[in-house]
Amino acid sequence: ASALMWFRRDLRARDNAALSRALQSAGSVHCAFVFDRAILDGLPRQDRRVEFIRESVAALDADLRALGGRGTGLVTLHADAAEALPDLARRLGVEAVFANHDDEPEALARDGLVRQRLADTGIALHTFKDSVVFERGEVLTQAGKPYSVFTPYSRAWFAKLDEADLRAHPVGPWAARLAKRPAGLDADVPSLAALGFAPTNLAELPLPPGSAGAAQLLDDFQQRMDRYDTQRELPGVKGPSYLGVHLRFGTVSIRELVRAARTHDGPGAATWLKELVWREFYFQVLANFPQVGRGESFRPEYDRIAWESGPVAEERFAAWCEGRTGYPLVDAAMAQLNTTGYMHNRLRMVSASFLCKDLGIDWRRGERYFAGQLNDYELASNNGGWQWASSSGCDAQPYFRIFHPVSQGERFDPEGRFVLRYLPQLAGLPAKFVHAPWKAKPADLAAAGLALGRDYPLPIVDHAQARADTLRRYAVVKS
Ligand code: FAD
Numbered sequence: 001a002s003a004l005m006w007f008r009r010d011l012r013a014r015d016n017a018a019l020s021r022a023l024q025s026a027g028s029v030h031c032a033f034v035f036d037r038a039i040l041d042g043l044p045r046q047d048r049r050v051e052f053i054r055e056s057v058a059a060l061d062a063d064l065r066a067l068g069g070r071g072t073g074l075v076t077l078h079a080d081a082a083e084a085l086p087d088l089a090r091r092l093g094v095e096a097v098f099a100n101h102d103d104e105p106e107a108l109a110r111d112g113l114v115r116q117r118l119a120d121t122g123i124a125l126h127t128f129k130d131s132v133v134f135e136r137g138e139v140l141t142q143a144g145k146p147y148s149v150f151t152p153y154s155r156a157w158f159a160k161l162d163e164a165d166l167r168a169h170p171v172g173p174w175a176a177r178l179a180k181r182p183a184g185l186d187a188d189v190p191s192l193a194a195l196g197f198a199p200t201n202l203a204e205l206p207l208p209p210g211s212a213g214a215a216q217l218l219d220d221f222q223q224r225m226d227r228y229d230t231q232r233e234l235p236g237v238k239g240p241s242y243l244g245v246h247l248r249f250g251t252v253s254i255r256e257l258v259r260a261a262r263t264h265d266g267p268g269a270a271t272w273l274k275e276l277v278w279r280e281f282y283f284q285v286l287a288n289f290p291q292v293g294r295g296e297s298f299r300p301e302y303d304r305i306a307w308e309s310g311p312v313a314e315e316r317f318a319a320w321c322e323g324r325t326g327y328p329l330v331d332a333a334m335a336q337l338n339t340t341g342y343m344h345n346r347l348r349m350v351s352a353s354f355l356c357k358d359l360g361i362d363w364r365r366g367e368r369y370f371a372g373q374l375n376d377y378e379l380a381s382n383n384g385g386w387q388w389a390s391s392s393g394c395d396a397q398p399y400f401r402i403f404h405p406v407s408q409g410e411r412f413d414p415e416g417r418f419v420l421r422y423l424p425q426l427a428g429l430p431a432k433f434v435h436a437p438w439k440a441k442p443a444d445l446a447a448a449g450l451a452l453g454r455d456y457p458l459p460i461v462d463h464a465q466a467r468a469d470t471l472r473r474y475a476v477v478k479s
Contacts, residue, residue: 001025001026001027001028001095001096002026002027002028002029002030002092002093002094002095002179003022003025003026003028003029003030003094003095003096003097003098004022004029004030004031004032004088004089004092004094004096004097004098005018005019005022005029005030005031005032005097005098005099006018006032006033006034006085006097006098006099007019007031007032007033007057007060007074007099008033008099008100008102008107008250009100009102009107009131009248009249009250010100010130010131010250011033011053011056011057011059011060011210011211011249011250011251012060012063012211012214012250012251012252012253013060013063013064013067013171013211014063014168014171014211014253015168015169015253015255015256016100016130016169016171016250016253017100017128017129017130017169018098018099018100018126018127018128018130019031019098019169019171020169020170020171021098021126021128021169022096022098022126023171023174023175023177023178024174025096026094026095026096026177027177028177028179029098029177029178029179030075030092030094030179030181031064031072031073031074031075031178031179032074032075032076032077032085032088033057033060033074033075033076033077034076034077034078034079034081034084034085035053035054035057035076035077035078035079035190035195036079036080036081036110037078037079037080037081038080038081038082038110040078040195040196040197043197044372045196045197045198046197046198046199046200047197047200048200048201048202048205048341048375049245049341049375049377050192050195050197051192051197051199051200051202052202052207052209052245052249052375053249054189054190054191054192054195054197055202055209055210056209056210056211056213056249056251057074057076057189058189058210059209059210059211059212059213059251060074060210060211061073061074061076061188061189063211064178067171067175067178068175068176068178068179069175069176069178070180071180071181071186072178072179072180072181073181073186074181074189075088075181075185075186076187076189076190078190078194078195081110081114082110082113082114082117083117085097085114086114086117086118086120086121086123088185089118089121089123090121090123092182094123095123095124096123096124096125096126097114097118097123097124097125097126098126098127098128099111099125099126099127099128100127100128100129100130100131100250101127101128101129101130101131101135102131103135103136103283103286103287103380104286104293104379104380105286105290105293105294105379111125111127130250130253130254131247131250131254132254132279132280132283133157133161133164133166133254133255133258133276133280134157134160134164134280134284135283135284135287136283136284136287136288138160139153139156139157139160139280139284140156141156146284146285146288146289147281147284148285148289148298148394148395149394149395150278150281150395151395153277153281153284154274154277154281157277157280157281158277161258166255166258166259167255168253168255168256201339201340205340205341205342206242207242207245207342207375209251210251211251211252213246213251214243214246214251214252215252217241217242217243217246218241218243218252218256218257218260221240221241221242221243222260222264224238224239225241225260225261225264225268225269225272226264226266226268226269227239227268228240228241228268228269228271228272229267229268229270229271230268232271232272232345233346233412234346234412234413234418235333235336235344235346235347235412235413235418236413236415236416236417236418236421237417240344240345241272242342243257244342244375244376244378245341245375245376247279247376247378248375248376248377248378254276257276258273258276261273261276278381278384279378279380279381281384282378282380282381282383282384282385283380283381285298285380285384285394286379286380286383286384287380289394292383292387292393293379293380293383295364297387297390297392297393298387298392298393298394298396299392299393299394299396299477301476301477302390302391302392302477303392304476304477305473305474305476305477306473306476307356307360307361307362307473308359308360308361313359313360313361316359316361316460316461317355317359317361317365319457319460320334320351320354320355320359320361320366321334321338321369322334322338323335323338323422324457324460325354325358325359325457325459325460325461326438326456326457326458326459326460327354327358327405327406327435327459327463328409328416328419328423328426328434328435328436328437328456329347329350329405329406329408329409329413329418329419329435330350330351330354330405331422331423331457332347332418332419332421332422332423333347333348333350333351334351335422335423336422337351337370337373337374338373339422340375341373341374341375342374342375342376343370343374344418346408346412348370348385348389349385349388349389349403350403350405350408351366352366352370352385352386352389352390353389353390353397353402353403354403354405356389356390356470357389357390357402357403357466357467357470358402358405358461358463358466358467358470359460359461359466360466360469360470360473363386363387363389363390363392364386366386367382367383367386370382370386391474391477399470399474399477400471400474402467402470404463405435405463406435406436406463409434409435410435413435415431416431416434416435419434419435420434423456425450425455425456426448426450426456427448428447428448428449428450429444429445429448429450430444437450437452437456438452438458438459
């Protein structure tokens with residue numbers, strides 16, 4: 001029997017659940033990736049994620065050829081996946097299609113269509129858990145309900161961990177079952193230009209694509225994992241793993257990361273493992289409470305809040321997006337996002353809080369902006385993070401807890417190392433004013449050669465005033 005392995009958010013040959021199962025159960029396995037026009041056609045023509053995916057698909061193709069030998073490799077299509085995939089399966093004459101679960105609402109809708117179209121011609125679609133340790137229905141309360149609070153969820157998650165099979169899904173013994181690509185489908189992976197996209201600055205970033213790139217980042221992080229608990233909050237330090245984008249596109253296996261964390265003892269690895277559990281927590285929130293993915297607050301009373309609108313709010317929103325709010329920690333964070341597609345977790349919390357609690361702007365607008373910029377954009381985690389910061393989510397920051405953008409800077413970037421990387425014009429200021437340049441004396445500003453309003457903006461809002469406005473705005477959630 002022959003089968004088709006359909007790669008989506010699992011761009012790796014090693015330790016891939018669906019690929020391993022396809023190879024075990026079919027004598028001949030074709031492999032395909034579709035550059036899905038239903039997604040790509042709506043994107044701006046420069047997008048780091050598209051470039052990262054293209055590079056990772058090319059690396060996957062090379063890995064499959066190395067495993068399968070001459071003539072094997074990926075069939076790549078540039079088309080609407082929901083139509084092209086069933087067509088390809090028919091053309092190849094396979095009996096079944098294998099793929100890994102993707103629980104995002106749009107992916108579920110696409111897979112529903114594909115399943116139906118395949119069934120119409122008698123082809124089965126088999127799907128497998130791959131991108132998480134535990135899926136939507138696997139970690140539930142005693143009453144069989146989904147969790148909406150992280151701590152009990154994580155307790156239950158860890159209690160189940162010993163039952164989880166964390167071993168790698170093997171390829172090795174069955175590699176010879178990888179099928180040769182038929183004539184007409186043996187073209188190389190299309191170039192970025194052929195997909196209609198222009199290059200970004202991805203190649204200049206410390207973000208190597210593909211499984212080899214993930215392995216390199218993981219190797220590097222293993223040297224630092226023991227210090228993760230003390231360094232993860234400091235944006236000026238190389239504390240986190242930077243593996244988010246690899247988890248997003250599956251160039252690394254979650255099982256491998258959990259195994260890596262468990263080989264280290266101590267608070268660094270334990271803290272990091274807990275972050276991986278946050279990822280699974282938000283995945284199951286999106287899957288079990290799908291209304292959050294449709295723009296609703298997890299707590300409906302938060303949809304009563306009246307957000308700012310009109311020309312002043314528009315100008316403030318633009319200033320936030322472009323990193324010119326006059327609050328250096330927020331502006332440097334947005335500059336990091338805009339120039340690299342990454343933003344440090346602490347800064348995601350601070351800049352998200354600033355948008356909804358200092359500027360009074362609807363968190364959904366910030367969520368969408370992040371979605372367009374983040375290399376590691378993941379609907380579940382991004383929505384979870386924004387609903388946390390805006391207090392509308394499950395297990396969120398209480399609404400009256402409002403980050404102070406200056407004291408957050410003083411606490412987590414005490415010497416201004418991070419801020420000065422993105423705002424070098426503040427470098428001549430005494431350190432104590434780096435997070436609040438408007439407090440510097442005229443003589444300090446003159447000595448730094450800095451004219452506020454020209455070289456760097458004055459604050460667009462007064463934090464104390466904004467805080468009072470926010471407490472009033474949020475009061476509706478109590479009634
Ligand atoms: P590390 O610190 O090395 O953590 C390892 C992995 O754990 C991450 O790659 C991620 O998969 C997971 N993780 C860590 N923290 C969280 C968290 N709080 N929630 C969920 N998963 C977590 N994460 C995304 O993957 N995609 C997003 O689109 C996203 N948007 C966010 C938006 C906001 C407003 C906030 C506050 C957080 C968001 N996060 C998001 C969570 C977190 O900021 C990133 O996962 C993390 O900064 C990625 O960097 P890293 O890979 O170096 O993380």
